[in-house]
Amino acid sequence: MFAPGRVNLIGEHTDYNEGFVLPLATEMGITMEAVLRSDELIRLKAVDLGKEFSLSLSELNPGDGKQWWNYPAGVFWAFLEEGYQVKGADLVFSGDIPIGSGLSSSAALEVATAAAIAKLNRLEVDAIKLALLSQKAENRYVGVQCGIMDQFASALAISGHAVFIDCRSLDHEHIPLNLSGQVLAIIDSRVNRSLSGTEYNRRREECREALNLINQKMGQKKSSLRDVSCIEIENARSFLPDVLYRRSRFVVEENQRVIETVKAFQSGDLSKVGQLMIDSHTGLSDLYEVSCRELDLLAETAWSTPGVWGARMTGAGFGGCVIALVERTEFPKLKSRILESAVDGLEQAPHFYVTEPAAGCRVKVLE
Ligand code: ADP
Numbered sequence: 001m002f003a004p005g006r007v008n009l010i011g012e013h014t015d016y017n018e019g020f021v022l023p024l025a026t027e028m029g030i031t032m033e034a035v036l037r038s039d040e041l042i043r044l045k046a047v048d049l050g051k052e053f054s055l056s057l058s059e060l061n062p063g064d065g066k067q068w069w070n071y072p073a074g075v076f077w078a079f080l081e082e083g084y085q086v087k088g089a090d091l092v093f094s095g096d097i098p099i100g101s102g103l104s105s106s107a108a109l110e111v112a113t114a115a116a117i118a119k120l121n122r123l124e125v126d127a128i129k130l131a132l133l134s135q136k137a138e139n140r141y142v143g144v145q146c147g148i149m150d151q152f153a154s155a156l157a158i159s160g161h162a163v164f165i166d167c168r169s170l171d172h173e174h175i176p177l178n179l180s181g182q183v184l185a186i187i188d189s190r191v192n193r194s195l196s197g198t199e200y201n202r203r204r205e206e207c208r209e210a211l212n213l214i215n216q217k218m219g220q221k222k223s224s225l226r227d228v229s230c231i232e233i234e235n236a237r238s239f240l241p242d243v244l245y246r247r248s249r250f251v252v253e254e255n256q257r258v259i260e261t262v263k264a265f266q267s268g269d270l271s272k273v274g275q276l277m278i279d280s281h282t283g284l285s286d287l288y289e290v291s292c293r294e295l296d297l298l299a300e301t302a303w304s305t306p307g308v309w310g311a312r313m314t315g316a317g318f319g320g321c322v323i324a325l326v327e328r329t330e331f332p333k334l335k336s337r338i339l340e341s342a343v344d345g346l347e348q349a350p351h352f353y354v355t356e357p358a359a360g361c362r363v364k365v366l367e
Pocket residue numbers: 030046047048049066067068069071093094095098099100101102103104105106107109
């Protein structure tokens with residue numbers, strides 16, 4: 001079993017506003033060997049951590065917390081919760097996604113587990129359902145309120161494509177990126193993301209407040225910022241507190257940018273894609289205020305490097321990664337420029353990864 005991590009090309013902080021996102025699966029992922037048991041025992045072995053953990057299906061306890069075993073255990077719980085008949089299993093797994101850097105090692109672990117459970121128990125579960133069961137595990141069992149993007153990309157991406165997801169309807173479309181000589185460079189700032197939890201919750205709250213005010217003052221009943229237009233945001237500027245105006249303007253513009261990025265890929269216009277990535281970063285930094293000095297420095301260094309079409313912070317912010325669309329031959333130059341010129345402004349030397357858009361979860365049956 002192999003399930004990839006994911007990186008979001010564009011569409012940040014739009015998922016909880018019922019908007020659009022455009023992630024792709026990474027070549028990095030979690031590889032899992034799975035064997036069905038005839039009893040109720042779940043035996044887990046995390047090779048990378050050098051740790052093992054066992055529990056019975058009858059001991060599953062939602063809300064148990066963020067310990068590593070709860071990500072796979074939560075998926076067993078989600079299957080049972082939805083009425084599937086499943087037996088215990090031995091799962092041994094390891095991966096090459098940096099853990100906790102915003103590239104969704106957690107979703108990869110969940111999706112690999114979900115696919116393993118379905119395969120071992122001969123259940124007919126499609127990729128969307130695998131993603132939903134995985135998200136349920138993370139939301140309800142681990143207790144992390146993530147959207148559906150991560151699990152969706154890990155479960156159903158197609159090689160060479162990004163997944164354009166409507167986070168309201170869960171409609172999705174595979175968008176061919178037609179990259180010929182280009183790759184996606186992922187630069188992990190390795191900044192401690194301790195701020196990200198509280199600030200993330202605050203942004204969600206600010207979006208809700210902005211929407212409430214817009215509905216109240218404009219006599220409307222919109223259910224999310226997804227339904228607000230750029231003109232309406234400008235009209236709302238007179239009554240929205242400045243912070244709420246800037247937050248909601250970012251969300252409305254970012255949704256628009258996702259749609260424009262899809263079109264730009266379809267017409268092969270990489271300079272347009274690059275500009276949209278730059279605009280997205282600028283909005284995240286100035287209007288949404290979820291970037292940080294290190295992410296700005298990495299993005300700006302990338303922008304000024306020949307062969308880079310565009311770059312932006314990716315993920316919730318306050319640390320995590322920058323993604324750059326770069327000519328494959330120019331990637332070494334980008335790396336050395338960052339290591340030479342930007343590194344003085346960083347606490348730790350960043351880590352670099354390169355990926356092409358990879359396929360979602362794959363099952364290999366060993367005889
Ligand atoms: P991200 O998904 O951005 O990498 P999260 O904090 O959401 O970060 O998830 C990381 C958690 O997922 C880890 O703390 C660990 O509990 C679990 N995890 C991910 N990859 C592995 C792995 N290879 N082995 C064991 N646990 C893992």
